[in-house]
Amino acid sequence: MDCPRCQGSMVTELFEDMKDDTGRICFNGYRCLICGEILDPIIMANRQNRPHMLARNRKLMASSRV
Template sequence: MDCPRCQGLMIEIDLREVSTRDRVLGWRCLLCGETTDSGIEANRMSHGQPSQNRARVPGAPTAKSWKDSVR
């Protein structure tokens, strides 16, 4: 299994599903730490790419730049 983010080597890990208390087999990337399991993969397949990116927009004002502009 290759990491979906960096194509690094992923190792199998045991995840504990809190809601069901089932043991779920997952994978963790040795390079970037990405963790995934069969449920997450199924969600990705059914939803596709997220339509809205919540990441901060580059160039958007931050608390620091706002303080600097006030001064």
């Protein structure tokens, strides 16, 4: 798998989260060897459901304020 941020190589890794809302402590994800980007099923789902036009408009509005 290639990293969406830097196109580096990603490896699978077992992560631990004691405060996970789902009740699971360990979960599998990917970590980039170059930039350290972390992806797991929750992160990927949230990025797919994000309204891209809204995010783009916020960036445009923020740059026009300066």
